[in-house]
Amino acid sequence: xxxxxxxxxxxxxxxxxxxxxxxxxxxxxxxxxxxxxxxxxxxxxxxxxxxxxxxxxxxxxxxxxxxxxxxxxxxxxxxxxxxxxxxxxxxxxxxxxxxxxxxxxxxxxxxxxxxxxxxxxxxxxxxxxxxxxxxxxxxxxxxxxxxxxxxxxxxxxxxxxxxxxxxxxxxxxxxxxxxxxxxxxxxxxxxxxxxxxxxxxxxxxxxxxxxxxxxxxxxxxxxxxxxxxxxxxxxxxxxxxxxxxxxxxxxxxxxxxxxxxxxxxxxxxxxxxxxxxxxxxxxxxxxxxxxxxxxxxxxxxx
Ligand code: NAD
Numbered sequence: 001x002x003x004x005x006x007x008x009x010x011x012x013x014x015x016x017x018x019x020x021x022x023x024x025x026x027x028x029x030x031x032x033x034x035x036x037x038x039x040x041x042x043x044x045x046x047x048x049x050x051x052x053x054x055x056x057x058x059x060x061x062x063x064x065x066x067x068x069x070x071x072x073x074x075x076x077x078x079x080x081x082x083x084x085x086x087x088x089x090x091x092x093x094x095x096x097x098x099x100x101x102x103x104x105x106x107x108x109x110x111x112x113x114x115x116x117x118x119x120x121x122x123x124x125x126x127x128x129x130x131x132x133x134x135x136x137x138x139x140x141x142x143x144x145x146x147x148x149x150x151x152x153x154x155x156x157x158x159x160x161x162x163x164x165x166x167x168x169x170x171x172x173x174x175x176x177x178x179x180x181x182x183x184x185x186x187x188x189x190x191x192x193x194x195x196x197x198x199x200x201x202x203x204x205x206x207x208x209x210x211x212x213x214x215x216x217x218x219x220x221x222x223x224x225x226x227x228x229x230x231x232x233x234x235x236x237x238x239x240x241x242x243x244x245x246x247x248x249x250x251x252x253x254x255x256x257x258x259x260x261x262x263x264x265x266x267x268x269x270x271x272x273x274x275x276x277x278x279x280x281x282x283x284x285x286x287x288x289x290x291x292x293x294x295x296x297x298x299x300x301x302x
Contacts, residue, residue, distance in 0.1 A: 012239070012264040013165075017157070017276035020164045024280040025070055031287045032071040042073045043105040043290035045132075045283075046098045050079040050091050051114035060110055066279050072286060073103070084116025091117065095125035105290035106132035108282070111182075129293055132285035134186070143186055146193055150285055155186035157277035158219055158240050159194075161268060167217065167238050169194040175211050177201045177228070177254070178221035183242055187219055208232070220254040230259030239267040242274050 036042050045067055047060050060076065067074030079094050081087030091109075098104045107130045109122045119135070128138040134150040142149030162169060174196040178184030188200045201211050203222075209232040212218055220228050221242035233239065243254030253270030261267055268274055 012261045013266040014261075015161055015165050015240075015266050015268045015273055017161065017268070017273050017280075020160065021276040021280035024277070024284050025066070028072075028280070028283045028287050029070040031291075035287070035290055036071065041103060042071050043286060044073040044075065044101070044103045045286045046075050046077050046101075046104045046107045048077045048079060048091070048094055048098070048107060048109045050081075050087055050109070050117060052078075056110050063108075063279060063282065066283060067286075070283055072283060075104075084114060087114055088117045088121045091121050092125045095122065099125070099127040099130060104130065105293060106130050106286040108133050109135075129296065130289055132282065132289050133182075135182070140181065140186075143189055146189075150289070151190070152182045152186050153278045153282040153285060154183050154221075154242060154274065155190065156281050156285075157274045158183075158187055158221075158242055159190050160277055160281060161240055161274060162217065162238070165266060167266065169196045169217065172196045172216040173214055174198045174217040174219065175201060175215035176219045176221070177205075177208070177212075178223075178242075180221065183221040187221070191217075191219075222254050224254050225252050226256045227254045228260060229256040230261070230263040233260060233263045235263055236265040237263070239264045240274065241268050241270050243270065244275065 032042060047063060049060065064074040064076065077094055079087060079090045081090045095107060098107050107126055113119060123136060126136055128136040131139055132150050134140065134152045139149035143151050169191060174191045176184050176188045176198060179200050179202045184200060188198050191198045196217065199211050201208055205211065212228060212232045213234055215234060215237055217238045218228065218233065219240040219242065223243055223245060225245040225247050239255055239260050241253035241255040245252050251271045257269065
């Protein structure tokens with residue numbers, strides 16, 4: 001059956017991340033001020049880098065700048081090593097030092113790791129209380145069971161965008177494109193918890209367009225520019241584009257914005273949508289980690 005013709009005259013509401021990111025950062029800045037008053041030093045975020053690559057350095061510098069803006073002590077920890085075995089050893093040792101440092105409240109490790117250094121090294125080493133990007137199995141398990149733990153900042157940002165934009169999830173048909181452990185799957189669990197009916201699509205999904213066509217909410221996290229086009233969407237769908245791709249020197253998402261904007265009721269731009277919210281939420285996770293570590297200390301000292 002041919003898809004129903006869609007109107008291309010309407011224009012979707014643009015869901016910008018910056019205003020929400022500002023609200024979140026303002027709250028974090030206030031919390032940091034209270035923390036400094038109580039401790040005499042700021043909470044620390046350690047960004048661990050194992051093998052520098054230019055694009056990842058841009059992202060990390062943005063995080064460190066955001067830390068400075070709200071008063072968090074951000075630091076870059078370079079892991080030495082000339083071969084994967086040495087890098088893996090040094091990476092584990094660096095994370096263990098940071099676990100033991102009371103001034104470091106949260107740790108993130110820049111991905112992807114160098115070839116030959118497995119994610120398992122990080123997973124085995126990182127203290128779940130400092131795992132502010134939710135990669136430790138304890139945090140992943142808490143999310144899976146519906147309890148509060150640390151969730152990956154990007155998945156959190158996509159959900160927060162939906163919440164703060166006043167979009168109803170209860171009973172909605174949602175399609176998540178992408179099944180990675182850091183974006184697609186955590187989102188699928190969170191959307192299910194919010195009473196959406198979720199279909200998870202991936203690279204082996206047959207007839208992606210047919211799945212997308214049924215969805216009230218489409219979240220795209222595939223890393224494929226132009227994967228979702230306006231003619232695939234149900235008129236009035238909400239489109240959350242998590243993708244970040246560089247095409248001819250420009251950052252673009254996974255959604256063909258021009259055609260999708262004409263059919264959707266709301267859509268996130270790339271850049272400027274989910275990305276700014278991800279950074280702000282990472283800072284709020286850091287602050288929450290610092291507060292939880294205080295509570296854990298009080299509990300064990302009582
Ligand atoms: P990934 O490569 O780990 O996973 C991609 C997923 O997309 C896989 O599950 C794969 O099966 C699926 N996929 C690939 N091609 C597909 C296709 N043609 N049809 C359907 N599914 C397909 O990537 P990731 O780490 O989950 O990241 C996804 C995207 O989100 C990337 O573009 C990444 O740059 C971006 N990202 C954005 C932020 C942010 O702050 N906005 C943060 C992290 C990642």
